[in-house]
Amino acid sequence: MELKGAFSKVLIANRGAIACRVIRTLRTMGLTSVAVYAEADADSLHVRQADESWSLGEGSAADTYLNQDKLFGIIRQSGAGAVHPGYGFLSENADFARRCDAEGVVFLGPAPQQMEQFGLKHTARALAEEAGVPLLPGTDLLTGLDEALKAAEDIGYPVMLKSTAGGGGIGMSRCYSAEDLGKTFESVQRLSQNNFSNDGVFLEKFLEHARHIEVQLFGDGHGQVLALGERDCSAQRRNQKVIEEAPAPGLSDEVRSRMHTTARQLGESIRYRSAGTVEFIYDPDTTEFYFLEVNTRLQVEHGVTEQVYKVDLVRWMVELGAGTLQDLAEMSGKLTPSGHAIQARIYAEDPNKDFQPGAGLLTNVEWPDEEGLRIDTWIQPGTEVSPLFDPMLAKVIVHEPDREAARQRLMQALDNSRLYGIETNLKYVRQVLDDPRFIEGRLFIRTLNEFDYRPATVDVISGGTLTTIQDYPGRIGYWEIGVPPSGPFDCYSFRLGNRLLGNPEGAPGLEITLKGPVLSFNQATQIVLTGAALAATLDNEPVDFWQVIDVPAGATLTLGATTGDGTRAYVLFRGGLDCPEYLTSCSTFTLGQFGGHCGRALRAG
Known part of the structure; x- marks a missing residue:
């Protein structure tokens, strides 16, 4: 059933996944969707998927998605009859909801007074108590640290110090002792004031296994x-x-x-x-x-x-x-x-x-x-x-x-x-x-x-002179569209290194030019160094070329400048590097800015 109600056009005062989600429903209802976007989001799918898209200009959230004057200007210009706020941003802003009503626009959400009643955690606790909802032992708004310390003793540690206006995990601190509470009281107040313009805090009993x-x-x-x-x-x-x-x-x-x-x-x-x-x-x-x-x-x-x-x-x-x-x-x-x-x-x-x-x-x-x-x-x-x-x-x-x-x-x-x-x-x-x-x-x-997370990744501490991802035979056969061949210069050394590891000979690895990178390994693996000779250490201990090297988790590989003949060396990894193909190859073409890791040489970070 198509909706034939009081409005035919809805502005989504949000971005990203939730904006796309709302657009999907509006499309099935036969309603026109109006997207807004910060210029940093100009390539977002919600901008492409909406029936209309309006720019909020450059800047942070405060300058764009939270700027009510800009939003209402677009609402008037676009003729939107309703606003869906999504989540985050203005979705729980009672003043925004009231302004929608004042400007004759339907706010698709709760009543403003309900946002206010539940928006502050200490008033929400009071409403819940009136409705007979079970509450953890806790306090009303606290006037200072001394009151907090006395209340915490009565409640019993551990306690959670909470900002009344907080959300998304911001403005919360778990306290196991009076010392903890004393250290965090002012910082939680300050965080709450900076993020929510409200420094009110209260205490609540903390359950360890909740x-x-x-x-x-x-x-x-x-x-x-x-x-x-x-x-x-x-x-x-x-x-x-x-x-x-x-x-x-x-x-x-x-x-x-x-x-x-x-x-x-x-x-x-x-x-x-x-x-x-x-x-x-x-x-x-x-x-x-x-x-x-x-x-x-x-x-x-x-x-x-x-x-x-x-x-x-x-x-x-x-x-x-x-x-x-x-x-x-x-x-x-x-x-x-x-x-x-x-x-x-x-x-x-x-x-x-x-x-x-x-x-x-x-x-x-x-x-x-x-x-x-x-x-x-x-x-x-x-x-x-x-x-x-x-x-x-x-x-x-x-x-x-x-x-x-x-x-x-x-x-x-x-x-x-x-x-x-x-x-x-x-x-x-x-x-x-x-x-x-x-x-x-x-x-x-x-x-x-x-939780003990162990990523199968390598951190780049230093990128070296020019360290790129290459594979064999590389990217070939595209001269007619202006793409020259890419791949390892010394493909023989590259292929032999992969063979030593039991990899397919074309598995992606690193090519080093002149001076090598410094790499930190987050998971244990095996590597082989081939090509032009250079100084190489693993956790400050020298390692040899043309040998399978066992690398423990947390180890750092430091590769220096090439010595003697040749300027290119290679690091091959057990199983190869995980890298998407572009034009049938993982090889990096730095001049064309494609292939390999984001079309560029490795850099720190």
């Missing part, structure tokens, strides 16, 4: 609220979700039912409108759960609920705003969960360097094209990932009849995905899925903080 379980709500704003099952979001690192799944494993039917009822009653108590999520802390030792917070928006992980319930939450939000949504009581009887869904968030970040966000050119993007596999993404080959915005690249979602089948399917999907050019967490997530604690459903909120 799981994060949340319930998806949808309300009509008139008192009817649906609870669409629960999601387990315990796979977190530093309070940032990584893997989400529905339903939550290991819950009894009694606990599950009680959790759904509690969340629904909280939503009904304020006549909640649109999509929202009630988050709980679950203690598997006691099977008790406690209120954490309410997110008054669509969650990043809404897709796993959609897959299990076969619904479109974005469509519901649009239809509710247009006044065409079916009665929730009638819909409730038709909602039956089926199977198991798991979502992996793929970020541009380096898990081996404390999850440092990454930026740069993605030269290769490949996702498996399989029925039943859902990939919400905004990237494509040639996308330049900006350091200005959230580093999430994609959400890979699978749905299967049971949890183990879903886990296996997701691992297979990640194995068949290729992202090349910058560091991502794709291999990290794959390892987490195969961890016994995840397999058995024993993952707690803190588990990933101690």
Whole structure:
């Protein structure tokens, strides 16, 4: 059924994967989609997929996606009758929602007062308490450190010091002693003020072995609220979700039912409108759960609920705003969960360097094209990932009849995905899925903080004079289109090195010109050095050419300048280097800026 409601054009006040996700639903509804973008996002898929795209200019989020004057200028010029805020940015900004109403634009989300009621964690706790929702022992807003220290003694350590306006793991500090609390109190206040313009903090009891379980709500704003099952979001690192799944494993039917009822009653108590999520802390030792917070928006992980319930939450939000949504009581009887869904968030970040966000050119993007596999993404080959915005690249979602089948399917999907050019967490997530604690459903909120990730990668400490990826026979046969041959200059030495390792003789390796790089190995492997002689040490011990060298994890290979005859040497790796082909070869053509690693020589970092 096509929507024929109060508006025909919707502006998406967001970017990236969620903007593409909303566009997909608008297209099926016959509505015109209006995208906005910062110039750094000009090549994003959401810009290409929308019916209309309007630039917000250069700059950071504050200058673009958070600039309400620019957004409303585009709303007026484009004639959009409704705004979908997505998640993040202005999605929980009550002033933005009120301004939409004042300008005659439908805000597709909760009522502004509901954002305010649940937007501050200490007021959300008070509302939850009034509605009979179980709470962890905690405090109201604290006036100072002395009050915090006294309250912590009464509650009992460990405690969590929280910013009342925080989110996304920002403004939280776990304290095991009065000394910890004294050290972090002012820094959490300062962080909260800098990020949320609110330095209010409070304390809450911290459970060591806790799981994060949340319930998806949808309300009509008139008192009817649906609870669409629960999601387990315990796979977190530093309070940032990584893997989400529905339903939550290991819950009894009694606990599950009680959790759904509690969340629904909280939503009904304020006549909640649109999509929202009630988050709980679950203690598997006691099977008790406690209120954490309410997110008054669509969650990043809404897709796993959609897959299990076969619904479109974005469509519901649009239809509710247009006044065409079916009665929730009638819909409730038709909602039956089926199977198991798991979502992996793929970020541009380096898990081996404390999850440092990454930026740069993605030269290769490949996702498996399989029925039943859902990939919400905004990237494509040639996308330049900006350091200005959230580093999430994609959400890979699978749905299967049971949890183990879903886990296996997701691992297979990640194995068949290729992202090349910058560091991502794709291999990290794959390892987490195969961890016994995840397999058995024993993952707690803190588990990933101690997860031992071992990437099969090499860090470039120094790039040398000109160190490039080459393969054999290289890129040949393209002179007619102006592409000269590429490949190793001394192909004999290159091929012999691969033979010594038992590799195919053409497996990609490194070619060194004049002076070699300094490389740090994150995983144990074997290498062979061939070609022109140069000084070579492994952890400061000399190593020989033309021999298979065992390299332990964490070792550093230092290669100096070539000596004597020849200027090119080679490093070959057991199994070869993982590098995408361009025009049938992995070889680097630096002048043409293609092939190899991003079409260039290696450089530090």
